[in-house]
Amino acid sequence: MSFPWAKNYEPQQPLMKWLDEKLPLPRLVYNAIGAGYPVPRNLNYFWNFGVLAGVALVIQIVTGIVLAMHYAANAGVAFNSVEHIMRDVNAGWFIRYAHMNGASMFFIVVYLHIFRGLYYGSYKAPREMVWLLGVVIFLLMMATAFMGYVLPWGQMSFWGAQVITGFFSAIPAVGDPIRVWLLGGFAPDNAALNRFFSLHYLLPFVIAGVIILHIWALHIPGSSNPTGIEVKDEQDTVPFHPYYTAKDGFGVGVFLLLFVTLTFFSPNLLGHADNYIAANPLSTPAHIVPEWYFWPFYAILRAFTFNFLWIDAKLWGVLAMFAAIALLFFLPWLDSSPVKSSNYRPLNRIFFWVLVADVFILGWCGKSPAEQPYVLLSQLGAAYYFAHFLIILPIISRIERPLPMPNSITEAVLAKHADAPSAATA
C-alpha cells in the first residue's frame, strides 16, 4: 500500500508502543490520514470535497441520533413530534434545521466531488474501484435522503413517497404487488413510515462502511491530482499530515460558514412550504416537487412522455432515471482516453462544461411544473445527458489529440511558479 517513501509509524511512549503491539489502531490512522500517507503536492481546492463529505456525514449522524431521541415514527404523531422538537426540545430547532440543511450541504459537496472526478478523470485506471464505490455511496445517499424527507410526514413527504414508490408499479405485471409489499399497504402509511425510519437510521452506517472501502481503495494507488500524471518519486508528494490536514481544516471552516449561514439565516430556503402541512392522503398538492438534489433526475423521469416500442412512457422514465445513475458504473470503460485530466483534453473540456450546463438546465426543469417550455427543455436535456456519456465521450476519447503534458507533477508545479512572476511583469 502507498509509496516506498511513506513515513513509518514509530510510537515513542511506552503506552503507544504497547497499544501498537496489541491493536495498531493509531498506526492505521497514521497511515490513512496522517503523516504516513504521501499525497501529490499539487492538489487544488477541488480535492477538499472528499473530506468535507465525510464531515457532512458525521454532522448528519450526530444530529440525526439526537433527533431520533425526540421523534416519533408513527403516522398519527410524526408531524407533531417534529414540531415538538422545533418548539419544546432544548435547541431542538437548531438540531432539526442543521439536519435538514445538512442533507443539502452533503449533496452540494458530493456533487462537487463527483464533478471534480469527471473533470480530472479520477474514475480512470488505476482508480476504477474508488469510483465504483463512490457511485454506490451516491446511490445510498439518495435512498437515505429520500427516506429522511418522508419522516416529517408533511404533504411533500407523503406525496413524494407516493411518487417514488410508484416507480415500482411501472414494472410490468408484478409491479403493483411489489409496491404494495414494499409499502406494507396500498398507499404510504404507518407501515411505510416505520420501515423508512428504520432504514433511514441504518443506511448512514452502511454509507460509513462503504466510505471506509472507498478510502481503502483510494490508498492503494494513492490520490489523483490536477495534472492526471501519476506520482513518480518522493518530491511529487507531501505527507497528508500536516499539509493536507491544514488545508482541509481551512476547507472545513469555509464549509461550516456556508452551512451556518443557511441553517440560521434561511433554514427553509431549500425546503418546500407544503411540507409544513401535515400529510393528507385526500388532498394532492398542486405541484409535487422533490428536494433540489433530485431535480435533474426528476426532469429525466418526466421527459419520457411517449409509449415507444411497446414500453410504457412511465417505464421509460423510470428506466432512464435509473440508467442516468447506473451508467456512471461503466464510465471508466466508456472513456478510453489514456489522459486523465481535462486540462490536457481540449475536446473533453468543452463537453464537460456542456454537461454541467445540461445538469443545471435539467435541475431547473425538474423544479418547474410539467408544462412548456420545461417539458421540451427536459427532453432535450435528457437526450444530451445520455448522448454525452454513451456516445460523445467514447467517440472523443478516440479522436481527441491531447495537449503536451509535463513529465512529472514536480515539473508542472515548478513550471507554474516559473511562469507566474513573468506573467505578473508582462
Place this chain on the structure above:
Amino acid sequence: MVRPLGFLVGLGFIAALVFAILTTPLTNEPNASHEFHKHPKHLKLASDGLMPHWDKAQLQRGLQVYKEVCSACHSLHLVAFRDIGDLGYTEGQVKTFAKGFQVPSVNPDTGEPATRDGLPSDYFPGPYANEVAARAANNNALPPDLSLITKAREGGKDYVYSLLTGFQNPPANLPKELRPGTGLHFNPYFANLNLAMAPPLTKGQVTFADGSPNTVEAMAKDVSAFLVWTAEPKLVKRVQVGWAALIFLLIFTGLTYMSYRNIWADKKH
C-alpha cells in the same frame, strides 16, 4: 463490449425522447386564472431580516385579533397558553388568559366528558370538535389550523397579509367560469381566485387597549406578525445564535487559513 452496448442503449433513450418531443404539443393549455392571480404584497415586520426582534405590542394586538376574530373558525393547536409569555405577558396574566378558555376534561366523579378552566400548560382549544363539525359549519370547507400557516404557504406572511386585505369585487372582464360560486368570495391572492372564507376583518372590529389603529390593514398586519411568531417562536433566537456562530467561524476560518499558509510556506504547489 461496454462501448457498443452503451452506444445502443444511448440511441434507444434518445429515440424514445425524439418521439416524445415530436408528440408533445409545444403550447400549454390556456389557463385564464393565471392572468387574474396576483403575487402577494410585501409586508415589512420587526421580525424580518438580519437583525430581527419581536414587536411585543404588535404580537399582543395580533393575539387579540386571533382570539376575537380568527379563532371563531381556525384552531391554533401547536401553541400552548404558556407560550404567550414570550409576548411580554407576566405569569399571572398568562394564568388569567388561560382561565378564560374552557378545555375538554373528564368529570372526576362520573367519568363523563366535561370541561374545565384552561391552565398555562393547555394548548389553545380549537373551535370545532372534529373535522366533520368544522366542515358542516363552513359550507363543506375546512378552515386550516393557523399555527404554521406563515411557513406552510408560498409567500409566507406576505401571502397571509395579502389574502386578509385582498377581498374585492371580481373585475368586470373575469370569465364566467372564474366568478365566485355560492358561498365563495373573490380574492386575487388565492391560487384559484375564489375561497370559502368570507372577508374576516372589517374596520373597527377589534378595539385595542393601546388605542392602535384598527383599520383592516392594521389588524391584518398585526395578526400576520402574530402568526409569524406562532409558526416559529424561536425565529429571533435563531438569528441571534446565527450571528454568534458566524463570528466564531470567521475567526476559526481565519486561523485555519493562516496555519494552512504557514505550513505550506516553503512548499511550492
